Amino acid sequence: MKILVVDDHALVREGLCQVLKGLDEQVQVLEAPHCARAFELAALHPDLDLVLLDYHLPDMNGLDALTIFGTKHPELPIVMLSGSVNLRIMRQVMAKGAAGFVTKAGISNDLLSALRRVLAGDVYLPPELLTASGTPSAQDFSTENNAPLLTPRQEEVLYLLLDGRSNKDISQTLHLSEETTKNHVTAVLRCFGVQTRIQAVIAAGYHGYTKSAPLA
Structure with missing residues (x-):
């Protein structure tokens, strides 16, 4: 299993690397501090299984990055990470084609559960979005x-x-x-x-x- 983690904070990337071992001890985690490097790594590793993408990055926001990933790698599931719970952003991210949205305030087990669903081919909608009025529609x-x-x-x-x-x-x-x-x-x-x-x-x-x- 090969996962790309895109976050501009080294400590966050290191922490996610440890958490992702809960999916598979042999998981290979690639790290990118910004979108430019993420796109390079995605091109170099066509066998990627998943991308964990921070919404706030120094060179591009998550919505723009999703558009590029969707154009260049339409089969690659992207799970968006964010430090805030913003329903408007959640809806925009899911409508742009993300496979899931996870807040950084959640616990490790919640993240792993969401990623397992995405890796199985499902889409993970955060509880905040499921319980909110104006949930995504067709x-x-x-x-x-x-x-x-x-x-x-x-x-x-x-x-x-x-x-x-x-x-x-x-x-x-x-x-x-x-x-x-x-x-x-x-x-x-x-x-x-x-x-x-x-x-x-x-x-x-x-x-x-x-x-x-x-x-x-």
Whole structure:
């Protein structure tokens, strides 16, 4: 398992490195003090499993960084870290395609629980957002109110996306070339009016799609 931690405070990065061993003793943690270095490391390590991204960084805010990660690495789950509980920022971060939002005030076990869910292909919504009025709706993740019209093949691809499967896994399961799978994933994102796989998963949930639907 390989995780990238992006935070401008060395002590925070060191602390997270210790906490992340709770996921796997052999976890490899890469560290970046700013977004420029984070983008370099993400390009050098295409096998990254997860990114922990601080919202407040010296060279870029979390929303802008999410946009770049989503464009360059749409399959890479990003969990945003923040020292404050701001519902507006939480909603913006989740709508931008983050796989989760965790406050630094939480305890280690809460962080590990959130990361396990994300690594399993789920999306983690913080309790503050779940209990607040104005919780994210389908309109936050899609430009259309009606359910998208997917072809049968696109629906098969979508269900595998909901299971957290990579393009390679989808290709093997459906006996498709990786290029064909990539085209289907792109079509699914376009149907939901979103830019990243995480946004598609969230939007699909609001349109009634659930995990583990049987393939034809």
